[in-house]
Amino acid sequence: MKEKKQIIENSLVNLMDEYRFREITIKMLCTEANINRSTFYAYYLDKYDLLDSMIDFHIENIINMVKTKTEGITNAQNKQIYVKNYINALFQYIYENQRFFKILITKHPAQNFTQKLIGSLRQSYSEIINQFHLKNPDYFVNYTIGGQFGVLFFWLQQDCKEHPCEISDIVFNNILKTNR
Structure with missing residues (x-):
């Protein structure tokens, strides 16, 4: 469980290194983290x-x-x-x-x-x-x-x-x- 959260958090940091926060979508986060949307939403409400x-x-x-x-x-x-x-x-x-x-x-x-x-x-x-x-x-x-x-x-x-x-x-x- 903690591992998935860490992967999602690392993915956000990776994306923010390249994009402004407002440009980042849940789809981009899920692709970067190699997870599906339901996994993301199991941990967070939104970005x-x-x-x-x-x-x-x-x-x-x-x-x-x-x-x-x-x-x-x-x-x-x-x-x-x-x-x-x-x-x-x-x-x-x-x-x-x-x-x-x-x-x-x-x-x-x-x-x-x-x-x-x-x-x-x-x-x-x-x-x-x-x-x-x-x-x-x-x-x-x-x-x-x-x-x-x-x-x-x-x-x-x-x-x-x-x-x-x-x-x-x-x-x-x-x-x-x-x-x-």
Whole structure:
């Protein structure tokens, strides 16, 4: 069952690499996945449901990763290690799923995805930043998210040539420089 869903999801990514989402039909998806329509409809209502479930899956994974990487930050002596670990994990996750992220952020930008991604990053950073007791934390978080998203966009456009750790170092060092 999971295998068929994965085949359908991979087929959508393959097609989105070549076509805009609005051009993709269920027939194209079924042909690409080598399944019949009833199999597709056993898992999804339509192509929008498919894309939304994929987006929600990645956003949920990012949110869960944040919780895992920042667990214990409240009582930690060096809170910056938690921030560094979170940023490393975030860019590693994006790297491992770069085709999906590249298509939805740079090739055929999906506003729904971008809004959900930025919203989850904003929430994550806000929770982390609250541990540092900064002046004007909302502005700091929004500034940080804007810069990080710019780095992410450029990195994806360049086919993630740098290792995720290198990109996370860039983002982390810029956060530290901003937060003086």
